[in-house]
Amino acid sequence: MTHPDPVHPAWLPPEAFRAIGSRRTLVLGDGLLAGTVHDEVADACARHGGRVRRGAEDGPHDLVLALTTAEPLPAGVAGEVRPGSAIGAEGYVLARRDGVTVVLADEPAGLLYGLFHVVRLGERAFAGERQAEQHRPAMRRRMLDHWDNVDVHPVMGQVERGYAGGSIFWRDGAPRGDLARVRAYGRLLAACGVNAISVNNVNVHATEAHLLTDRLGDVAALADVLRPYGIGVHLSVSFASPVVLGGLATADPLDEDVRKWWAGVTERVYDAIPDFGGYVVKADSEGQPGPFAYGRDHADGANVLAEALEPYGGVVHWRAFVYNHRQDWRDRSTDRARAAYDHFAPLDGRFRDNVILQVKHGPVDFQVREPVSPVIAAMPATRLAVELQVTQEYTGQQRHVCYLGPMWREVLGFRPWGPDGPDGPSRPDGPDGTAAVTVADVAGGALGSGSGSGSGGGSYGDGDGYGGGLVGVSNVGDDPYWTGHPLAQANLYAFGRLAWAPETDPAAILDEWIDLTFTPATPSGTASGDAEPAETAETERLRRTLHAIMGGSWRAYERYTAPLGVGFMVRPGHHYGPDVDGYEYTPWGTYHFADRDGVGVDRTRATGTGFTGQYPPPWSQAYESLDRCPDELLLFFHHVPYGHVLHSGSTVIQHIYDTHFAGAEEAVEARRRWQEAAGLFDPSLHARVERLLDEQVRCAEEWRDQVNAYFFRKSGVPDLRGRRIP
């Protein structure tokens, strides 16, 4: 460990800037982020021979990046802005006419995002004509939560559920001090559209609590470095801060001294960090303190923090992940899946306008397959952010290839009220040909509005209000590849891109990521006349290899792990690898109830926990019905005999056998593809991925054998195809 490994450039290798850096660019506009845009282009030009000018100058220019407020705009550029149509805070217009590529934005952040759009296009940005396209993010807040601890936690380590080494922010109780690394991180995030991070774990331990007060300078230092890339900084705080830090006798949110304490402390935060984003709170959950201790509800709890933040435009991300983690496994009537809805739905309308209820995408906990959380359709008068887990806690811990873009796309495209539900702002060109509201619409603010000051709700596109958002739990650490598994970079990239544009095809995002990361010289779809045929063929092989390995990796992971939506079956504690009964007799509320006759959780209204009733139609009926429930969620909603026949025509038990043999085989095939592609990748990257694929194959076979053996021993049903089950 004596020589620091060089940090991998991820999707911003120098080559990605060749098209821009070899041309003549004009940057028009003031402000910190316009400066960032200029400096990015200048760096690229220094490397690739182009030039960049700032302020009004005569051309010729190949690329103009201009604020709409810049005076004077060059001839022809002003016309790209449609009269009366504001582009919006982070949006931009991209066009190309008469040999000039133009990016126009109302604000400097838009210029930055426009610049990275041009980077993604590469040579294509400078070819032909391009009708003006307006781009704006679907989500106001595209945020990564870092579960990073300042102190090394005795059980959870430096980064809770982190699989990429230590934290890039903290080490052994102190700031890491490597601000160049933080800056590089901010740049990567901006390039995929992320605009906010939370810098510490939602489980706020003793040292971390002090980031709010006497260690605030550590947070301000991070904010200073991230600001030029448009990344706002948020802080996870302890609900007990008034007691723990303030020395008050109570943290009761209705106590006047507590209100004043939060107001005072928040004022000092904004003195230090004027563009501070706000607080993230995990309250009354898994041992964290919260308002229940004072007989208050979570609206009371969230509102006292929101009130303190409101003068500065800050928000509270209040997590809906509240459940009883000391459940009695013998009690089949308690259902952890119900908990978030039961706790929060009754509070709809009671949250202040700058409270954002942060809801995990599924009702349990980031399993490889869950239904969408019913909370998302249950709180029309509340701002919501949907939380995804980029760090692969339950999806292979960055030792397995598991490209999560397709899962997130499914979640974001899910229509909580069905295809005939209320229209949202979505384009009606989805696969189901309807404009009905999607999860992405809800997260984008289509429905949510606070109950409070009347600053209005509506979609972020409306340009006012606090918006909603998409939040991802970061998968980044101080690993040289950022994410442990080099291919897990794609998940970070896809998270940002889907937060900006949730309707994007995850395969297209994968292409973008591949082209930027591995083949910047020959972007996808370019008719690259100067690229040599051999190189093009290699590039195509590389692209096909990565699509083959990554494109279906989420579903392959699903196949070899817990079947049919039943979840868990992981080793308790670290959550890696199989243990079918690992959580079956625990207080954690995550059971499969397998016996010699059948398996699954009866969550119906008719005979089970009634969880299906938390959904609006048509899902409340579909999930309730054994006939209509989607196969992939069958065991999440129903307890069925092993002989139950799926829509696929297979029995449950045979499906278990078939998918587990198939999933493990896919891991073997992925390794084979990777081995064949040795010459196409940097050798050290290739070697690391190859080692990881060995582990993935081993672990997938372990999953296969344990799950199959478990269900064979329970059911006694032999495999129809006579394969060996140990």
Add this chain to the structure above:
Amino acid sequence: MTHPDPVHPAWLPPEAFRAIGSRRTLVLGDGLLAGTVHDEVADACARHGGRVRRGAEDGPHDLVLALTTAEPLPAGVAGEVRPGSAIGAEGYVLARRDGVTVVLADEPAGLLYGLFHVVRLGERAFAGERQAEQHRPAMRRRMLDHWDNVDVHPVMGQVERGYAGGSIFWRDGAPRGDLARVRAYGRLLAACGVNAISVNNVNVHATEAHLLTDRLGDVAALADVLRPYGIGVHLSVSFASPVVLGGLATADPLDEDVRKWWAGVTERVYDAIPDFGGYVVKADSEGQPGPFAYGRDHADGANVLAEALEPYGGVVHWRAFVYNHRQDWRDRSTDRARAAYDHFAPLDGRFRDNVILQVKHGPVDFQVREPVSPVIAAMPATRLAVELQVTQEYTGQQRHVCYLGPMWREVLGFRPWGPDGPDGPSRPDGPDGTAAVTVADVAGGALGSGSGSGSGGGSYGDGDGYGGGLVGVSNVGDDPYWTGHPLAQANLYAFGRLAWAPETDPAAILDEWIDLTFTPATPSGTASGDAEPAETAETERLRRTLHAIMGGSWRAYERYTAPLGVGFMVRPGHHYGPDVDGYEYTPWGTYHFADRDGVGVDRTRATGTGFTGQYPPPWSQAYESLDRCPDELLLFFHHVPYGHVLHSGSTVIQHIYDTHFAGAEEAVEARRRWQEAAGLFDPSLHARVERLLDEQVRCAEEWRDQVNAYFFRKSGVPDLRGRRIP
């Protein structure tokens, strides 16, 4: 944690010395331990008004403790030694005639053990006449292994498998420095007959390795404090020491430089600690280094250390706990139970005379019920020590009452060649009326002799050679009650007493312990004319309470945990509480193979792993036979259907239900008895035990419900008595 709790006196409260301390005592003889005897009596006299003299003096005396070499012996005392019969190194003769109680010994250690015998007798020592009784320990070495780490291990902590706080020797990488505590510990050990300890964990980590060389002074300081109580100090060493500490390129035991290195380092050890006991080695096991790395066997490995120790009379305790802990659970032909025999039996006769092969009492790992290890009968030409686990890793972790005396008595009294086997030195008055060799005889050296220098084998009673021994893994820590659970003190006490006298009834040992610890003023069986009737009644209640709670606690624990000898079913890692499948699909080799039809491990020669063949007759036949296998070991040796009928008349499945309901009910009953006895105990001790019994009840019910639910789900067989199974 600011005020240190006072340390509990365990079985040596001041009251235990009242009978001696109120009388007139003469101590005759020189030497360090004779001084200890004098000082003990003097302390008691200072408290209770008696007097003590040293050296020949006129009487009258109530008690004379004299070395046979003392000149002149008082009149009447010399006659207690039978002509020509040496008492032996640690033995003593106890007699009472003409109003004088006499303890005679050849060596000072015998005086010390005799003194503590008188302490145990209390007033009875000074009543009536007493024919001369000769006492000598069955085992040469009665040893406690401390699995204490010097550094806090990141997973295992300060004491591996320790349930009584930190170490009394080490803290956070350094000696603890509380030598008064160590001295008090040595005194307790001497009082129950222990004469050796190993001061560090058999898993020797980086810091601990240095105790052998540059940190040897830390060991010498402990030896200095323990020497006055006759406790020899041993050290766990790393087999890789020549590499790790010596800078050699190899630790190959046949390498000449390695031999020289061990010789040199051992010479320095004896320079610092002239009565150093020897080395303890865990090699080629669970990641520890060993001779296999050099293509050598374990005789080669042990002998190189033994050769270095031989000039000083030191011994190597070489652990037989060698197995493959990376087993493939799919492979049913590999059997961890076979491992120790397979590794070591072929080496019989190849170990040097001062190698003691340290064999766990069962073939697997300290489960609540295992057969006796076949290694014990397999190595007649090798010195053996039998290893017991006093620390309750698998027997409730000192949160559950589990008095292990009865289990150890069963093990020590087991006749490896059956009741018709070769005669041992045991008295033929056992329950089976035979003098056939027992496990205790083997551990006592009845069979074992080294292959080496011809210094002879034979029982320790023969007075020469290195002997065998009984080794216990210590349950002691820096907890104020020494053992976490106050009642777990009885296990430490019983270990020492059984190591001295293996044929002792564990109920009698429990009485001794109760009387010393709780009611020293009124020892059991005394016609105490001056005790008030009320006190006697209370004392009797206390004794009955503790017998009710502790006497059957091992079998109660067996009832509510893994059934019929199958073992494990504990939570992986920490090993506390139930997890029926916790180890079922792991590499650890501990499986139960339950499926919908049956459960158990087929270890027969006919259809299983062949493990039964490692036993000599009659056990090889008895264990092989489904009809003759004892019920309590049935699932250790056989895989049977749930409907298999036991000798008890119950089916296996009904036995599982019945024992689990009964065992949990016994825990409830134990708590009830304890609650009723509130007034009989020190309030803080009572409160601590009451809290622990609450946890025991909770945990026993968890065991009951998980095991019953698991087997009901698997078998589908309802409880005949219709009780609720969750």
